[in-house]
Amino acid sequence: MYTPAHFAPSPDTVESLLQHAGAANLVTMTADGLLATLLPFVYEPSIGGHGALQAHMARNNTQWSTAATGEALMIVQGNDAYISPSWYASKAEHGRVVPTWNYSTAHVYGELVIHDDPEWLGQHVRRLSNQHEAGMPRPWTVDEAPERFIAGQLKAIVGVELVITRVEAKTKLSQNRAPADVDGVIEGLRARGDSASAADVERARTS
Structure with missing residues (x-):
């Protein structure tokens, strides 16, 4: 991945x-x-020296059974946003500005491990659903569904785990702009209702 030094994230940001x-x-x-x-x-x-990304896919998806040995890749995407040059203070100063796109991404490489084990899959789907239900007013859990139904659902999926060997990441969040331009980007994103992207730019400025 092409990553200029000012867009290289810290280990904590990647984590x-x-x-x-x-x-x-x-x-x-x-x-x-x-x-x-x-x-x-x-x-x-x-898991391992660098961690792992644990997921699952439909058993009928041939990707899990046809993947070649060797390196696999998972592309992780954070928030992304169009950045208008009209938000830059420097536009009024000299006009030498163009649109761009802000984003955070990580290319995660590693060895793909297949899990066709009901116990592993059961623990995985519970953890996955608990992670995303945590913010709900009344969080749903896997155990609320009938046991036989869940057993049937688990038979229809296969676990895939990427044991990480290396990560290439980039956070392009207006770090190359003057402070006044960054202020304009944050204000413009908030005005557009994209508070998540605005928060990313703020964090990048202070990190």
């Missing part, structure tokens, strides 16, 4: 992205070429 992103594209090489599937995942930092 936060992996902890809070909801889904990632799993990309694998097969005998017929590349395959990709968007999968919700849970980040488990305690």
Whole structure:
């Protein structure tokens, strides 16, 4: 990944992205070429030296059974946003400004491990649903559904775990702009209703 020094995130920023992103594209090489599937995942930092991304896919999805041995990739995407040059204070000064796009992303490489074990899958889907239900007024849990129904659902999926070997990440969040321009970006994003992207820019400015 091309990452200028001013867009290189700290280890803590990468950790936060992996902890809070909801889904990632799993990309694998097969005998017929590349395959990709968007999968919700849970980040488990305690596995291996760099952690793991744990997910699942439909058993009928051939990607899990046709992936070649060797390296696999999961592309994790944070918030992204169009940045208008009209938000920059420097536009009024000299006009030499153009639109751009802010984003946070991590390319996570590793070894793909397949889990076709009801116990592993049961623990995984509980953790995944608990993670996303935590903010609900009345969080739903897997155990609220009938046991036989859940057992049938687990038979229809396969676990996929990317044991991480390396991460290439980038946070392009207006770090290369003058302070007044950054203020304008934050104000413009908030005015557009994109408070999450505005918060990302604020954090990047203070980190």
